Structures are given as C-alpha cells and as structure tokens.
Amino acid sequence: xxxxxxxxxxxxxxxxxxxxxxxxxxxxxxxxxxxxxxxxxxxxxxxxxxxxxxxxxxxxxxxxxxxxxxxxxxxxxxxxxxxxxxxxxxxxxxxxxxxxxxxxxxxxxxxxxxxxxxxxxxxxxxxxxxxxxxxxxxxxxxxxxxxxxxxxxxxxxxxxxxxxxxxxxxxxxxxxxxxxxxxxxxxxxxxxxxxxxxxxxxxxxxxxxxxxxxxxxxxxxxxxxxxxxxxxxxxxxxxxxxxxxxxxxxxxxxxxxxxxxxxxxxxxxxxxxxxxxxxxxxxxxxxxxxxxxxxxxxxxxxxxxxxxxxxxxxxxxxxxxxxxx
Amino acid sequence: xxxxxxxxxxxxxxxxxxxxxxxxxxxxxxxxxxxxxxxxxxxxxxxxxxxxxxxxxxxxxxxxxxxxxxxxxxxxxxxxxxxxxxxxxxxxxxxxxxxxxxxxxxxxxxxxxxxxxxxxxxxxxxxxxxxxxxxxxxxxxxxxxxxxxxxxxxxxxxxxxxxxxxxxxxxxxxxxxxxxxxxxxxxxxxxxxxxxxxxxxxxxxxxxxxxxxxxxxxxxxxxxxxxxxxxxxxxxxxxxxxxxxxxxxxxxxxxxxxxxxxxxxxxxxxxxxxxxxxxxxxxxxxxxxxxxxxxxxxxxxxxxxxxxxxxxxxxxxxxxxxxxxxxxxxxxxxxxx
Ligand SMILES: Nc1ncnc2c1ncn2[C@@H]1O[C@H](COP(=O)(O)OP(=O)(O)O)[C@@H](O)[C@H]1O
Ligand SMILES: Nc1ncnc2c1ncn2[C@@H]1O[C@H](COP(=O)(O)OP(=O)(O)O)[C@@H](O)[C@H]1O
Ligand code: SF4
Ligand SMILES: [Mg+2]
Ligand SMILES: [Mg+2]
Numbered sequence: 001x002x003x004x005x006x007x008x009x010x011x012x013x014x015x016x017x018x019x020x021x022x023x024x025x026x027x028x029x030x031x032x033x034x035x036x037x038x039x040x041x042x043x044x045x046x047x048x049x050x051x052x053x054x055x056x057x058x059x060x061x062x063x064x065x066x067x068x069x070x071x072x073x074x075x076x077x078x079x080x081x082x083x084x085x086x087x088x089x090x091x092x093x094x095x096x097x098x099x100x101x102x103x104x105x106x107x108x109x110x111x112x113x114x115x116x117x118x119x120x121x122x123x124x125x126x127x128x129x130x131x132x133x134x135x136x137x138x139x140x141x142x143x144x145x146x147x148x149x150x151x152x153x154x155x156x157x158x159x160x161x162x163x164x165x166x167x168x169x170x171x172x173x174x175x176x177x178x179x180x181x182x183x184x185x186x187x188x189x190x191x192x193x194x195x196x197x198x199x200x201x202x203x204x205x206x207x208x209x210x211x212x213x214x215x216x217x218x219x220x221x222x223x224x225x226x227x228x229x230x231x232x233x234x235x236x237x238x239x240x241x242x243x244x245x246x247x248x249x250x251x252x253x254x255x256x257x258x259x260x261x262x263x264x265x266x267x268x269x270x271x272x273x274x275x276x277x278x279x280x281x282x283x284x285x286x287x288x289x290x291x292x293x294x295x296x297x298x299x300x301x302x303x304x305x306x307x308x309x310x311x312x313x314x315x316x317x318x319x320x321x322x323x324x325x
Numbered sequence: 326x327x328x329x330x331x332x333x334x335x336x337x338x339x340x341x342x343x344x345x346x347x348x349x350x351x352x353x354x355x356x357x358x359x360x361x362x363x364x365x366x367x368x369x370x371x372x373x374x375x376x377x378x379x380x381x382x383x384x385x386x387x388x389x390x391x392x393x394x395x396x397x398x399x400x401x402x403x404x405x406x407x408x409x410x411x412x413x414x415x416x417x418x419x420x421x422x423x424x425x426x427x428x429x430x431x432x433x434x435x436x437x438x439x440x441x442x443x444x445x446x447x448x449x450x451x452x453x454x455x456x457x458x459x460x461x462x463x464x465x466x467x468x469x470x471x472x473x474x475x476x477x478x479x480x481x482x483x484x485x486x487x488x489x490x491x492x493x494x495x496x497x498x499x500x501x502x503x504x505x506x507x508x509x510x511x512x513x514x515x516x517x518x519x520x521x522x523x524x525x526x527x528x529x530x531x532x533x534x535x536x537x538x539x540x541x542x543x544x545x546x547x548x549x550x551x552x553x554x555x556x557x558x559x560x561x562x563x564x565x566x567x568x569x570x571x572x573x574x575x576x577x578x579x580x581x582x583x584x585x586x587x588x589x590x591x592x593x594x595x596x597x598x599x600x601x602x603x604x605x606x607x608x609x610x611x612x613x614x615x616x617x618x619x620x621x622x623x624x625x626x627x628x629x630x631x632x633x634x635x636x637x638x639x640x641x642x643x644x645x646x647x648x649x650x651x652x653x654x655x656x657x658x659x660x661x662x
C-alpha cells in the first residue's frame with residue numbers, strides 16, 4: 001500500500017500567555033511533542049485522547065493550517081517544508097479539513113451553495129457555471145437536497161450543516177480529509193448518519209482519513225489504525241483491532257474502562273480502572289513518562305526515563321516501561 | 326409499593342417566541358421514588374432541561390405558560406410562593422448543572438459558597454459549626470487539602486473539581502431529590518467516571534433520589550434504576566433500565582439504541598440510523614410526534630398520524646406508541662432489524 005501522509009517527529013509548541021509579560025521563552029505549551037506516523041491510502045487513522053492532549057493542533061499541522069515548530073509532514077513523499085507558495089497551493093487541494101462545528105466556519109451571510117463553492121473560487125478551478133454544477137453534484141453526494149443551495153446555514157440542522165462542511169471539503173477532490181471531532185456535537189442518531197456517509201465516501205473515492213475524536217467508540221467504528229494521545233504524545237499507536245482488543249498502555253486501558261457502556265449488565269459486572277486527578281499542564285509536563293502522575297504502575301524509572309514508542313507486537317506500538325500484556 | 330417522592334402530572338411548558346409557540350414539554354407525567362435514580366434520556370431539544378427546570382421552579386421569564394402538577398410532600402410546587410420556594414430549594418430538591426462555572430460565583434471563595442448554601446437553611450449556625458460543615462462537605466466530594474482549598478476561587482480549580490464543589494453545595498442541606506442535568510457532559514471521560522461514581526456513593530450515603538439527565542445512553546445504563554425516554558417534549562417510554570436495554574418498547578428507543586456505537590463493535594458495516602431530524606416544536610407533527618421518522622408508522626389516516634399516543638403498559642414497560650403490544654415486543658426483542 002502507498003503511504004499518502006507521513007508525520008516525522010512533528011512538534012508544535014505555543015508560547016504561553018504569561019511569557020509575553022515575563023519574557024521567558026522557556027514557557028511553552030508542548031501541544032504536540034514529537035509525533036510520527038504513516039497513513040496508508042484509503043485507510044483511516046483515528047486519533048483519540050482527552051481534551052487538551054493536542055489532537056486538534058496535530059490535525060491543523062497535518063492540514064497545513066499551522067506550521068510545525070519542528071519535524072516534517074510529507075504528502076505523497078514530498079516534504080511540505082520544501083515547497084514554495086505556488087506548489088503548496090497545489091497540495092492544499094489534496095488535504096482538506098472538516099471542523100467539529102461547521103457553523104463556526106460557515107459564513108452566516110453566505111448561502112450554503114456559496115460556502116461549498118468557496119474552495120473552487122479560491123483555487124480558480126471552475127468557472128461560475130462549473131461551480132454551480134459541482135455544488136449540486138456535491139450536495140447530492142452528501143445527502144443534501146441540491147435544490148437547497150440557496151438556503152442559509154441557520155436553516156439547516158447540525159447534522160445537515162456537517163454535511164455542508166463535508167461537501168465543501170470534497171469540492172477539490174482531495175485525497176486526504178482531516179476531520180476534527182466531526183460528530184462530537186451531534187446527537188447519537190445523527191452521528192451514525194454522518195459516520196455512514198464518511199465511510200461511503202471513503203469506499204467510493206479511496207479517501208484517507210485522519211479522524212479525531214474523544215469518543216473511543218466512534219473511533220472504533222471508523223478507524224483502521226488508532227493513535228492514543230496524552231499530553232502531546234502518542235502513547236499507543238497501531239492496528240485498531242489489536243489496540244481495542246488488547247490495550248497495552250495503562251492510559252489506554254483506563255480510557256477504555258472509563259467509557260460508559262450502553263449495556264447495564266456489562267456495566268455492573270466489569271471492574272473499572274479509576275484514574276485519580278486531572279491531566280497535568282502541557283506547559284510543564286511530568287518528567288519521564290508523562291502519564292506517571294496518574295499511573296498505578298509508575299516506578300522511579302518512569303520518572304527518570306522517557307519511554308519510547310516501540311513495537312510490542314507487529315503493528316502495535318506502546319510507549320510504556322511496563323506495558324500490559 | 327412505597328409512595329413516590331415526587332409526582333409530575335401532565336406537565337406542559339410552552340414558550341411564546343417571535344416564531345410561534347414552542348411546546349418544549351407537552352404533557353409529561355412521571356414519578357420519582359425515594360432513593361432511586363431516574364434517568365431521563367433524549368436527544369438535544371427534547372425537553373429534558375425544561376422539565377428539570379420546571380421542577381426546580383427556575384425562572385423561565387414572562388413569555389411562558391406552565392401547567393400541570395408537580396407534587397412533592399403533598400404540595401404542588403407550581404403553586405407555592407417565592408418565600409416557600411426558598412425553604413424548599415436546597416432541602417427538598419437541589420440541582421447540578423452541566424457547566425459548573427455558571428453555577429458558581431467567580432468572586433466568592435468556594436468555601437464561602439458552600440457555607441452560604443448551608444446558612445440559608447441554618448441561619449443560626451455558628452461560625453465554627455459552618456466551617457466544620459464546609460470542610461466535611463469538601464472531604465465528602467473528594468477535594469484534596471480542603472482546609473487550604475476552601476479559600477480558593479472557582480477559576481483555581483479544574484473542571485472536574487469545580488463540578489465536585491457544585492455537588493457539595495447541592496448536597497450540603499441533604500436534599501431528598503438531586504437533579505443532575507448533564508453533570509458530566511462537559512468533562513473528559515476519565516473525570517466523568519469519577520463524578521458518576523461520586524454521585525452514586527453520596528446518593529447511597531444520603532439516601533437521596535437522583536434524577537439524572539443525559540443524552541448518553543452509556544451513562545444511563547451505568548447509573549439509572551429506571552429510565553424515561555423523551556422525544557420532542559413527550560415521554561415516549563418509561564422502563565426499568567434492564568428492560569429498556571433488553572427489550573425497548575418504542576420505535577424511537579429502538580432506533581436510539583441501534584445507533585449507539587460500542588467499544589467492542591468491530592463491524593465496519595453501516596450503523597443503524599434514525600432517518601431525518603427531530604421536528605420543530607413550534608409545528609409538531611399531528612398524531613405521534615415521531616411518526617415522520619418512524620419505520621413502523623401505520624400509514625395515511627392511521628392513528629400514528631391522527632392521535633397522540635399515551636404511555637400505556639407494553640410488556641414490563643410503558644410505551645407511547647400505537648402499534649399492537651405483540652409487534653412492539655417483537656421489534657424490541659430483535660433490536661428493530
Ligand atoms: N493557538 C494556541 N495558543 C496557545 N496554546 C494553544 C493554542 N492552541 C492550542 N493550545 C494549547 O495546546 C494544547 C493542546 O490543544 P488542542 O490541540 O486543542 O487539544 P485537543 O484538541 O486534544 O483538545 C492545549 O493545552 C491548548 O490549550
Ligand atoms: N427560554 C426559552 N425560550 C424559548 N424556547 C426555549 C427556552 N428554553 C428552552 N427552549 C426550547 O425548548 C426546547 C427544549 O429545550 P431543553 O429542555 O433545553 O432540551 P434538552 O432536552 O436538550 O435539555 C428546545 O427546543 C429549546 O430551544
Ligand atoms: S406511534 Fe406510530 S409513528 Fe409513533 S412510534 Fe409508534 S409506530 Fe412509530
Ligand atoms: Mg480539539
Ligand atoms: Mg439540556
């Protein structure tokens with residue numbers, strides 16, 4: 001299989017608010033801290049983790065909405081940092097972003113037809129007539145009534161607005177879609193509609209997805225590979241079936257055990273791993289293993305040596321000194 | 326059978342808006358038994374919060390009609406005056422909201438806010454008594470170093486810790502009924518697990534009944550004894566939690582359960598969905614509010630389109646659907662397939 005997208009030691013640090021006043025350049029938010037992965041054509045990488053762990057930042061770096069502080073992103077083998085502005089513009093078509101709240105990125109004064117057509121206008125790929133035709137084609141594709149192209153965002157429900165966001169992302173025939181919590185704001189019955197749509201589009205067009213979510217069950221459904229993030233790092237990464245069946249990082253295990261199960265009998269019987277406390281600040285993450293302050297297995301070694309992401313079984317990597325077996 | 330702690334009868338809440346009358350709650354009746362957890366589940370806009378706020382008698386403004394009965398300890402809460410309401414809130418019923426920041430005052434220390442809630446019902450309590458109560462309440466909800474933290478302000482706490490403080494305030498007067506409206510929706514899943522466990526532990530300790538509102542069927546499965554499913558301002562099903570998940574008796578519940586994704590679901594096949602979207606509450610469909618989205622709807626001129634179905638016994642549950650009992654039980658047993 002061909003690798004379409006590759007992240008190589010990607011870092012994204014933000015200056016903290018405080019540093020502006022105190023002028024301490026050392027105070028940085030380590031939002032994404034040394035992340036590497038490969039995405040194969042036609043597959044889905046699910047990125048999960050709790051809020052603030054760096055999922056959106058990673059997604060934005062991948063979709064070229066943010067420049068990495070360090071490391072590189074390669075699209076079809078080409079390092080994006082080596083491209084000039086014109087070539088970058090070309091590649092931008094290949095990778096599109098879908099937001100959690102399509103409402104936030106749809107101009108309320110533009111008809112949804114105009115919104116869907118924006119990328120074609122910006123990239124000058126179609127003339128007016130062509131855009132109009134393509135918009136209706138796209139609307140049909142995502143399950144919207146093409147006759148509604150003149151309507152405005154407020155006339156649509158959340159699920160329909162997400163369809164608009166997806167139609168716009170598809171306008172330039174991208175190869176990769178980075179979707180940042182695309183169903184998190186939707187009711188469960190509408191979530192399934194959108195997940196089914198995304199899967200159908202993937203099958204029809206051979207799309208590759210980076211699918212970001214905090215809901216493990218949603219990711220389970222759509223992902224071929226999964227990356228579990230904690231404080232800016234991948235702590236576990238690999239084949240989805242293997243990870244969901246046998247989570248090996250204590251954090252992954254705790255995350256899965258915390259997710260409520262919609263079956264009262266299972267819920268009552270299972271033993272839950274209860275983590276104490278909250279996620280520490282990404283400004284001064286714990287030394288060694290970043291999870292150690294909440295980990296029930298932590299030893300001195302965990303505080304001193306940072307565990308590397310290593311392959312424990314084929315296609316399944318874990319960053320832990322004492323992985324579960 | 327023990328007597329209900331609170332009985333809601335034919336509750337209607339309608340808002341008059343520029344666009345028309347929003348029937349947010351349209352004839353809902355249910356009981357909460359002492360000490361039980363009643364889960365209320367439904368998609369956004371189905372009327373869960375409005376139901377809760379009506380019970381708490383929160384201010385809906387002037388452009389509203391509220392009718393029906395909310396009977397607690399022999400009194401209709403919809404008829405008591407503001408003075409009496411103050412004596413009931415906190416002691417009879419208390420509420421925890423989704424966003425703890427809006428429930429807390431940013432300018433007062435959390436210790437002060439717990440103390441204030443206690444003093445409403447114990448105006449003669451001495452300073453040292455109150456301090457004792459506050460510390461105790463903070464310990465109970467699991468705030469580390471309470472003697473130090475009682476002098477901190479809400480913004481100095483994490484989201485999970487803030488929610489613990491809101492729970493401490495809600496429980497400081499030992500209410501008979503705790504209403505928790507999406508108490509963990511804004512929290513991360515590991516913190517959600519902590520808060521749900523805390524509510525369960527405290528409920529046992531205090532013997533309070535809990536009305537837990539959520540859109541998350543997983544949370545319902547793990548916390549509720551009984552469940553009311555709401556759709557478009559109506560109660561469409563009322564069932565014991567095991568029954569609800571095993572044999573749902575309303576087409577909407579069946580659809581809802583079918584669209585849940587689970588952690589051990591490795592199938593990449595299409596998920597079940599409920600087609601369409603919830604109706605406008607200004608222009609509710611005639612008959613059963615769910616009929617435009619229902620796969621089993623009985624067709625033109627049928628009861629589904631002409632008459633609003635009422636909750637009635639179906640199997641061991643209560644369902645508001647016109648289909649014959651045998652068909653409903655069959656649909657539920659097969660998960661709607
Ligand atoms: N533009 C920014 N400036 C400063 N800090 C940021 C910025 N964007 C994100 N962060 C911080 O980076 C961390 C990761 O954020 P984010 O990528 O949004 O996480 P997630 O999507 O997993 O919730 C958080 O601590 C967040 O506050
Ligand atoms: N003050 C209000 N004025 C007008 N409409 C309202 C008001 N409060 C709630 N609603 C409407 O009532 C319906 C039910 O709301 P709510 O009870 O908050 O739903 P949920 O089940 O999501 O908690 C929604 O359509 C909402 O927009
Ligand atoms: S009453 Fe009719 S429309 Fe409503 S849920 Fe039952 S079968 Fe469906
Ligand atoms: Mg995010
Ligand atoms: Mg609500």
